[in-house]
Amino acid sequence: MPWRLRFDWDCLIVLRRSLDAVAPNEGCALLLGDCGSELRLRVVWPCCNVWRPGLQGLEEQPGCGDGPRPSRQTRFALDPREQIAAQRWGRQRGLHVVGSAHSHPGGEPRPSSNDRRWAAADGVMVIDAGVRGLAGWWMERSTAGPASAPATLAKVHPLSLVGPEGAALGNTGLSVHNSRCRTSDDGSAFGA
Numbered sequence: 001m002p003w004r005l006r007f008d009w010d011c012l013i014v015l016r017r018s019l020d021a022v023a024p025n026e027g028c029a030l031l032l033g034d035c036g037s038e039l040r041l042r043v044v045w046p047c048c049n050v051w052r053p054g055l056q057g058l059e060e061q062p063g064c065g066d067g068p069r070p071s072r073q074t075r076f077a078l079d080p081r082e083q084i085a086a087q088r089w090g091r092q093r094g095l096h097v098v099g100s101a102h103s104h105p106g107g108e109p110r111p112s113s114n115d116r117r118w119a120a121a122d123g124v125m126v127i128d129a130g131v132r133g134l135a136g137w138w139m140e141r142s143t144a145g146p147a148s149a150p151a152t153l154a155k156v157h158p159l160s161l162v163g164p165e166g167a168a169l170g171n172t173g174l175s176v177h178n179s180r181c182r183t184s185d186d187g188s189a190f191g192a
């Protein structure tokens with residue numbers, strides 16, 4: 001199980017700006033990278049949030065909602081066709097889809113119960129909560145039971161985020177201003 005995710009700066013900028021562009025809706029993207037001894041993010045593949053009520057496989061659990069009425073402001077879904085296209089594009093370049101990213105406008109950068117329930121496979125989940133920080137998580141589905149089982153939540157492990165030179169960004173807040181990146185300490189670790 002990986003414990004670190006290395007970012008190239010251009011990926012970080014594309015990620016944050018593409019997710020922010022659709023606020024207050026949740027934005028989403030696929031993440032392509034190397035799967036060697038260390039996870040390295042090479043390409044961010046912005047996607048449309050195609051969530052809609054009743055979407056197959058993303059059924060709501062009674063009493064497990066994250067707030068008021070579900071909408072694209074609190075839910076996201078990736079188009080499976082985008083995933084196929086990204087996989088195909090990456091394969092030609094020696095890259096793999098290592099996971100996904102999405103935003104939590106106004107929320108915290110940690111997986112919600114629905115994020116954990118709907119995680120279909122082991123992989124990276126990066127969550128951008130704007131000023132509350134950016135955090136990376138390894139979603140472990142393989143030992144938690146199938147996503148089709150209604151009550152099964154993927155296990156969640158924090159990933160250490162590092163820049164291209166290996167400087168630790170930590171699993172904390174991160175701000176991007178005018179193409180420059182800096183860390184802040186307003187993030188919080190997963191505690192649920």
Ligand SMILES: [Zn+2]
Nearest residue numbers: 104111112115
């Ligand atoms: Zn989420």
